[in-house]
Amino acid sequence: MTEVMIGMPKVGGLDGVPTSSEKLTRKDFSSDAEVRWCPGCGDYAILAAFQGFLPELGIARENVVMISGIGCSSRFPYYVDTFGMHSIHGRAPAIATGLAATRPDLSVWVITGDGDALSIGGNHLIHALRRNVNLKILLFNNRIYGLTKGQYSPTSEVGKVTKSTPVGSLDTPFNPVSLALGAEASFVARTLDSDRKHLTSVLTAAAEHNGTALVEIYQNCNIFNDGAFEILKNPDTRDEAMIRLEHGEPLIFGVKRKRAVVQSGFGFEVVDVDDNLDPESIVRHDAHCEDPAYAFALSRLSGSDLAHTPMGIFRQVKRPTYDSSLQTQLHAAIDQGPNDLQELLRGK
Amino acid sequence: MTEVMIGMPKVGGLDGVPTSSEKLTRKDFSSDAEVRWCPGCGDYAILAAFQGFLPELGIARENVVMISGIGCSSRFPYYVDTFGMHSIHGRAPAIATGLAATRPDLSVWVITGDGDALSIGGNHLIHALRRNVNLKILLFNNRIYGLTKGQYSPTSEVGKVTKSTPVGSLDTPFNPVSLALGAEASFVARTLDSDRKHLTSVLTAAAEHNGTALVEIYQNCNIFNDGAFEILKNPDTRDEAMIRLEHGEPLIFGVKRKRAVVQSGFGFEVVDVDDNLDPESIVRHDAHCEDPAYAFALSRLSGSDLAHTPMGIFRQVKRPTYDSSLQTQLHAAIDQGPNDLQELLRGK
Amino acid sequence: MSKHVQQLDRVVIRIAGDSGDGMQLTGDRFTSETASFGNDLSTLPNFPAEIRAPAGTMAGVSSFQLHFADHDIVTPGDRPDVLVAMNPAALKANIKDIPDGKDVIVNTDEFTTRNLSKVGYDSNPLEDDSLSRVRIHPVPLTSMTVEALKDFDLGKKDAQRSKNMFALGLLSWMYNRPTADTEAFLLRRFAKQPVIAHANLAAFKAGWAYGETTESFSVSYEVAPAPVQPGTYRTITGNKALALGLTAAAQRAELPLFLGSYPITPASDILHELSALKSFNIATFQAEDEIAGVAAALGAAFGGALGVTTTSGPGISLKSETIGLAVSLELPLLIIDVQRGGPSTGLPTKTEQADLLQTMYGRNGESPLPIIAPKSPGDCFDAVIEAVGMALTYRTPVILLSDGYLANGSEPWEVPNVSELPDLRVEFATEPNGDDGTFQPYKRDPDTLARPWAIPGTKGLEHRVGGIEKANITGEISYDPDNHDMMVKLRQAKVDGIAQTYAPTEIDDPTGDAKVLALGWGSTYGPILAGVRRVRHDGGKIAHAHVRHMNPLPSDLGDILRRYDTVVVPEMNLGQFALLLRAKYLVDIQSYNKVRGLPFGATELGELFASIVKEAQSDD
Amino acid sequence: MSKHVQQLDRVVIRIAGDSGDGMQLTGDRFTSETASFGNDLSTLPNFPAEIRAPAGTMAGVSSFQLHFADHDIVTPGDRPDVLVAMNPAALKANIKDIPDGKDVIVNTDEFTTRNLSKVGYDSNPLEDDSLSRVRIHPVPLTSMTVEALKDFDLGKKDAQRSKNMFALGLLSWMYNRPTADTEAFLLRRFAKQPVIAHANLAAFKAGWAYGETTESFSVSYEVAPAPVQPGTYRTITGNKALALGLTAAAQRAELPLFLGSYPITPASDILHELSALKSFNIATFQAEDEIAGVAAALGAAFGGALGVTTTSGPGISLKSETIGLAVSLELPLLIIDVQRGGPSTGLPTKTEQADLLQTMYGRNGESPLPIIAPKSPGDCFDAVIEAVGMALTYRTPVILLSDGYLANGSEPWEVPNVSELPDLRVEFATEPNGDDGTFQPYKRDPDTLARPWAIPGTKGLEHRVGGIEKANITGEISYDPDNHDMMVKLRQAKVDGIAQTYAPTEIDDPTGDAKVLALGWGSTYGPILAGVRRVRHDGGKIAHAHVRHMNPLPSDLGDILRRYDTVVVPEMNLGQFALLLRAKYLVDIQSYNKVRGLPFGATELGELFASIVKEAQSDD
Numbered sequence A, B: 001m002t003e004v005m006i007g008m009p010k011v012g013g014l015d016g017v018p019t020s021s022e023k024l025t026r027k028d029f030s031s032d033a034e035v036r037w038c039p040g041c042g043d044y045a046i047l048a049a050f051q052g053f054l055p056e057l058g059i060a061r062e063n064v065v066m067i068s069g070i071g072c073s074s075r076f077p078y079y080v081d082t083f084g085m086h087s088i089h090g091r092a093p094a095i096a097t098g099l100a101a102t103r104p105d106l107s108v109w110v111i112t113g114d115g116d117a118l119s120i121g122g123n124h125l126i127h128a129l130r131r132n133v134n135l136k137i138l139l140f141n142n143r144i145y146g147l148t149k150g151q152y153s154p155t156s157e158v159g160k161v162t163k164s165t166p167v168g169s170l171d172t173p174f175n176p177v178s179l180a181l182g183a184e185a186s187f188v189a190r191t192l193d194s195d196r197k198h199l200t201s202v203l204t205a206a207a208e209h210n211g212t213a214l215v216e217i218y219q220n221c222n223i224f225n226d227g228a229f230e231i232l233k234n235p236d237t238r239d240e241a242m243i244r245l246e247h248g249e250p251l252i253f254g255v256k257r258k259r260a261v262v263q264s265g266f267g268f269e270v271v272d273v274d275d276n277l278d279p280e281s282i283v284r285h286d287a288h289c290e291d292p293a294y295a296f297a298l299s300r301l302s303g304s305d306l307a308h309t310p311m312g313i314f315r316q317v318k319r320p321t322y323d324s325s326l327q328t329q330l331h332a333a334i335d336q337g338p339n340d341l342q343e344l345l346r347g348k
Numbered sequence C, D: 001m002s003k004h005v006q007q008l009d010r011v012v013i014r015i016a017g018d019s020g021d022g023m024q025l026t027g028d029r030f031t032s033e034t035a036s037f038g039n040d041l042s043t044l045p046n047f048p049a050e051i052r053a054p055a056g057t058m059a060g061v062s063s064f065q066l067h068f069a070d071h072d073i074v075t076p077g078d079r080p081d082v083l084v085a086m087n088p089a090a091l092k093a094n095i096k097d098i099p100d101g102k103d104v105i106v107n108t109d110e111f112t113t114r115n116l117s118k119v120g121y122d123s124n125p126l127e128d129d130s131l132s133r134v135r136i137h138p139v140p141l142t143s144m145t146v147e148a149l150k151d152f153d154l155g156k157k158d159a160q161r162s163k164n165m166f167a168l169g170l171l172s173w174m175y176n177r178p179t180a181d182t183e184a185f186l187l188r189r190f191a192k193q194p195v196i197a198h199a200n201l202a203a204f205k206a207g208w209a210y211g212e213t214t215e216s217f218s219v220s221y222e223v224a225p226a227p228v229q230p231g232t233y234r235t236i237t238g239n240k241a242l243a244l245g246l247t248a249a250a251q252r253a254e255l256p257l258f259l260g261s262y263p264i265t266p267a268s269d270i271l272h273e274l275s276a277l278k279s280f281n282i283a284t285f286q287a288e289d290e291i292a293g294v295a296a297a298l299g300a301a302f303g304g305a306l307g308v309t310t311t312s313g314p315g316i317s318l319k320s321e322t323i324g325l326a327v328s329l330e331l332p333l334l335i336i337d338v339q340r341g342g343p344s345t346g347l348p349t350k351t352e353q354a355d356l357l358q359t360m361y362g363r364n365g366e367s368p369l370p371i372i373a374p375k376s377p378g379d380c381f382d383a384v385i386e387a388v389g390m391a392l393t394y395r396t397p398v399i400l401l402s403d404g405y406l407a408n409g410s411e412p413w414e415v416p417n418v419s420e421l422p423d424l425r426v427e428f429a430t431e432p433n434g435d436d437g438t439f440q441p442y443k444r445d446p447d448t449l450a451r452p453w454a455i456p457g458t459k460g461l462e463h464r465v466g467g468i469e470k471a472n473i474t475g476e477i478s479y480d481p482d483n484h485d486m487m488v489k490l491r492q493a494k495v496d497g498i499a500q501t502y503a504p505t506e507i508d509d510p511t512g513d514a515k516v517l518a519l520g521w522g523s524t525y526g527p528i529l530a531g532v533r534r535v536r537h538d539g540g541k542i543a544h545a546h547v548r549h550m551n552p553l554p555s556d557l558g559d560i561l562r563r564y565d566t567v568v569v570p571e572m573n574l575g576q577f578a579l580l581l582r583a584k585y586l587v588d589i590q591s592y593n594k595v596r597g598l599p600f601g602a603t604e605l606g607e608l609f610a611s612i613v614k615e616a617q618s619d620d
């Protein structure tokens, strides 16, 4: 393991991670463990997409590590035949930080839920983001606590009736994308459990990003919050609701691409594409915009009702990562010395 | 205490808080406790301003509660002769949430530091903000851990040399204003220890805001991080560095008011005020802008170097508060019943 | 066909199936019927940590056990007299617990080759003779349910869902249960889906009819009602009893209740119950984590509310720093720990008693607080009222130690008369208490050593408290060495003084000359008592006592222990209570420790006690 | 004027002043001079929690005590032979500790009416006869310093700052200390501000010259060097020794060290020290809180680093859930708890031993781990190396329990020979270990019961671990009751097994027939030994033993305890170790508990032991 710890700053998120000598397949990443989610749970689709996409990265299987917290979603690592740790509630980003900081030769994935990441684990999440540790955080957002049988979560809409809020919840939810951007995130994306192609493309970009990548995955919990993302899945509504983000492409969407996103003040507005609309006024998506104000504004387009929901990569910018900087400091010091333990003990 | 728990939603942050029958003065709010900050510490100025401003609110002294965490700044409550609790590190917003939620007749203030609020207490802070509990959070940001003798904090600039980072810190700092906005804050402001007038005006607005108000106060720690805000204090530099935010006023600043802020993309840019500049292009500050994208963009104007630092109220909008909503639910239920304990126990 | 009816004095049934099969609901219904019939009863739900693991897998098996009798019983029973297995997984997971010759009802429809191989059955156990030691009743439950519902406007899947009601009908027939309750329940529960309601009803009746008519069941059983003290009874789980007890305590204290909590198995239901009781001036706050939950409760307590937090072991770990603050602030606060299997995430849905020492010592510094452990589901009500009283009187955080078995298990509970519940009203400070007209926040009541509870909004009592050491009386920050020593000892003395309020420890020793004492705490009460009864039934002499006050321990306990040659303490941990007893009384406790995530069996403890009693005898 | 030089065998000095007066630095310098002179020594810094409370207030007083001798000593001394009081507050705060007839040097410049009244002196104690019981030496320290520096280009304020160096010069003269070290130090320390450097030097020399010339001091003292074993010595604090020990351990294990930590008094200096040792492949991570600190260390350990976290009591509370995860994962991890006064924030800068039971039991479920407590600042080095070895060998979290006194106190320490330090290299798993060619993450070493450490990047060993209960050997999630019982007991057995590695407990009983055993743990070693020596000096018989392995306890301890009529255990808590001993061995321990935030005094314990020994004698 020390071989790759050469203290060279990474450029891509997978730099320094050994490649696989064999051609790996989906099956190589499927463990023997019995999958224990409810039938119909959106987690199955995400698992399938993930196991399908991992071999594409071409990296050695033994250099992939999955670290999760607690929740239905956090069972994920058991089903992926790599190294994995099912840790405790909310702490996965912190555990993964220690691992990623010391092992630049690994591709480290954090699997977490909306409760795990945003409720008990909120602090570790925002600190990982500001530090820009080379972690890929997949946040399975089903807007509910699944494993504890259905209490509202920090992403549940106001007024949500659940076991713990029989007359409706009172708290304004977080918008995970806004929160991440407020926490200096260098990569933030959103995707959907059932859209395998989109999911795969976002995961690929995340894997290759050097630094902390937060990927919010809308995930259906068919037991306790069924249909939460129906508007984005139902063929009758999804085209009007989903705004696909492609870097450099204009933000056009809707049935027959009849809707577009234009700037309005410091924010965005959805307008009809018609003859009155100057095509130049349609915003071209710029995921690489240095100023996070752009991505932040984009994140405010969608409220709890998901009526206009941007999906894709909001922000993807380069900035120094904690782990590379740490390794650089460390190796500079090791090279420079002192390294003689006896001298150190003597205190001279 | 139960008298005022009438379950009526508040409009102003002090609604329901009894007014004082006598005219109170600064002295009424000074406790006997010996102030134990280092001579020269910025905390003294904040304390003086605070004790001077409190009587102006006209509320009963016994209905003011100060709750702090741990840190030099968190000693503050001992010096203010109201009810107070010096709690534990990072937990003040959570403690205050329980108090404010049950006691609408109190004016509850949280006193915290950059370590207390943003490091160990980050999660409670962002959750208080999204819930919009009627708390006034004064974040004394000296960009250092004072009480533990000078380690870097989550607001220290990258490369900071401290006891725990002898060759420089690696973590990108939080911008507390951006973070708060990402967490759905309804009131966010920034002010300066030494500017009593500005401090007072911001505190007054915070007190009257209904919901969570976050006030970042730049505070000099003359022992471990002296001069951190010198650029905003030194007569030679401050006019060029400080952008005062006044709702409805154009963002003009600089020596002889020769600088202005204009929109650039989704963000801001500082330009010279000269003949080429269309005065209409100068942004007029809108603290009440519904879309937080505006305030967020504004928060990005200043980096760690504070070269262009907006000071004042970034955002001030109305939205339902957790405490009022809770009291409303509670009183509706109490009115509606059932209220018969015997029947409840019988399970009929 | 008229069938033979056999009288029994007690029966243990267990129904087992997929997590999605509605086994817990079925069990609850049967319990309800049994309660309304008037049997004494005790239940043990047992389910996996996953919500609904894939159908037909061992991981997905959920079960419910009920013990009912014509006499007073104290445990959910060791081994079932009848098992209902809804599929091969349920059979496989449970068959080892069924004694020879007992009845096993299996849903044959699920015994397909695929389902059998899913759980590792090479051949169909219903067809080979591997199960000849029990009495198998093969019933095509699913298809008979579908058949019974063929006239309903339901898809096959939906119809199949009612198979649990078919099974319930069959069981209800077998044990001659009254059915009116269940019928009313189904109509209520599915009031908005009348087709479903009636389909379930039909399935239930079909099950009953099947029992009555088929030759496969030649006898039905009757278990007569148990004699009870007059009073109103209802069946109650521990978590429900805690919620009701908290409500009662708040009402008797005339305080608003504020619950700050973060969901965690097996404590979440207390949050759920209380969140539905807003009309009793109960506010529930689902916090961002356990720390915020207890912190908010402490903040509310500072403001004069009854502050409560509920959690399980991992949550106690997280709350420990804040509980320490509460100890230092000397404010009333109630912390409920519903223990589950540990360490770490452990066995979240199973029971254990391994948080005793954590609750005693899991805080930095000398940080004493009272701990109370209820002994049965119904006792949770009384225990929590006592705990609240202690917190209010002594201005101290109090921990109530329940566990997963108490939380979800149920028993009949006599509804108390509200007017007979203790008066818990407290007096907030209203006046300065210092000789010089100032307010002294740490001036103590000479009897209880409690400090005044002076809440914000009270003019003239403005003061500051904090977690730093403070001077006694004035409450000002103090680094004085002698003051610190005194404060550490005062806080300890305050808690120790609570033992004065206890009634003498009850010792159950019918002959008065037993040499062996069986001693327990918490939820082992039932199994220990059942074990003791067995010994006595066989003529052995054994005394029994049970401790509910884990800290401070009762003052008479040392003398009691020393009276016996052998003191045996069964615990679902590695001997935590025994450690406290040994340390305090220097008595050589005989520990019996099993940490299986399940309550002890009555037989297990009966045999254990019998052998100890025998040994003690032979030592003479 | 030639002065009388008096020979002394030992001296205790204490210098006290404002937090801003540089008392700690002055103390360090005097210590350094004393060490280089070759005395044995022991120090006790004592400072408030505030950084620099306002000048002249009681709250701001900071002091430093040094005990040095011509023979082996073990405590920083009880009561000073000489006190330097830089202002009235320092005098007031410390005078009660000064025995009659001893020397008190006061800075008269600070004895203004304003300063006197600030601390409640109605009249000037230098002028009334309230201090006649001691020998007052009034010295205008500030003005003489200013006078001495009048030729320097310095403001008055800056000149005054050097008054601590003047005091140091005077003390150095009084005790004939070598000055070369201090001179070199000042030039080094202020290398970038030569004026300041030379001003301090001048003040230092002026202080020395003042002692030599003034009539106020008629004698100076000599304390001869102590005989020492040959070897290289340096003065070391406990925190420094921990940092060096960790570095040595990592090097001897050939592992990168990863420290995840959150600053907290009195542990922060370990973080500071290690962050300056990057060149030894030591990464330090200042985490967002204590939980993240230990979590990151655990993540690093999963990846094959030596994972370490450092904190104090409140941090242990917060880390407890994650430590429980480490117990369940069975990974090596080192947790250092530098205990301070509690409960809650307590007395952050003072010492205490009240986290023992928290570290033993402060986690949910049965969650055993080894605990090691060093006995002196220098011993921290050995203890942490042993702790690392245990963690690596047994694949377990280990807690090292230091305290505030060890952390900041110092003593001479013999620099070890690196080649004689233990070889701590570990073998990571490289191959599947299952019979069927699979990897079994919970297959245990038959001797140690340790599981393999299989780190990411190792082909063929891909596996998942977690905090849910798992099947032994395979590590798969298991809810099986019997497996859980076995795992709970296996984890306990693994930790218990560590006692096999201990050397026999050393008993110091010169006559071999003592009836009283003084037993200690942790930092009470010095005071207990000093007390024991006093008893023996007066002809009393008393045995002495010290426990460093708090868990598991040494296997021979029970027999040892039973050998004595009385076992006395002094602790800076309410009897936590005594509780463990009583519970485990059923031996009636006599506890002596003082919780004052300060180490015990030698006299205090000497008198205690003497009275116990006398009583034991009279019992004959």
Ligand SMILES: Cc1ncc(C[n+]2csc(CCOP(=O)(O)OP(=O)(O)O)c2C)c(N)n1
Pocket (backbone or CB within 6 Å): A070, A071, A072, A073, A074, A088, A089, A112, A113, A114, A115, A116, A117, A140, A142, A144, A145, A146, A147, A148, A153, C262, C263, C264, C265, C290, C314, C315, C318, C345
């Ligand atoms: C310390 C701690 N607190 C609480 C819990 C209980 N708990 C387990 S998962 C969970 C929330 C799960 O919600 P989420 O993260 O959204 O995951 P999901 O199940 O919805 O995938 C909670 C509260 C726990 N296991 N540990």
Ligand SMILES: Cc1ncc(C[n+]2csc(CCOP(=O)(O)OP(=O)(O)O)c2C)c(N)n1
Pocket (backbone or CB within 6 Å): B070, B071, B072, B073, B074, B089, B112, B113, B114, B115, B116, B117, B140, B142, B144, B145, B146, B147, B148, B153, D262, D263, D264, D265, D290, D314, D315, D318, D345
């Ligand atoms: C649980 C816990 N962890 C750590 C500490 C130590 N500690 C006290 S204050 C502090 C940070 C103070 O920094 P900040 O909040 O910025 O306040 P300042 O002193 O700068 O005003 C720390 C780490 C503590 N008291 N409690």
Ligand code: SF4
Pocket (backbone or CB within 6 Å): A036, A037, A038, A040, A041, A042, A043, A072, A073, A142, A146, A147, A220, A221, A222, A223, A224, C051, C052
């Ligand atoms: S409860 Fe919801 S999130 Fe959890 S496994 Fe079932 S469907 Fe999925």
Ligand code: SF4
Pocket (backbone or CB within 6 Å): B036, B037, B038, B040, B041, B042, B043, B072, B073, B142, B146, B147, B220, B221, B222, B223, B224, D051, D052
């Ligand atoms: S250390 Fe800094 S922040 Fe703390 S009191 Fe001193 S000057 Fe103020």
Ligand SMILES: [Mg+2]
Pocket (backbone or CB within 6 Å): A071, A113, A114, A115, A140, A141, A142, A143, A144, A145, A146, A153
């Ligand atoms: Mg969820």
Ligand SMILES: [Mg+2]
Pocket (backbone or CB within 6 Å): B071, B113, B114, B115, B140, B141, B142, B143, B144, B145, B146, B153
């Ligand atoms: Mg600070």
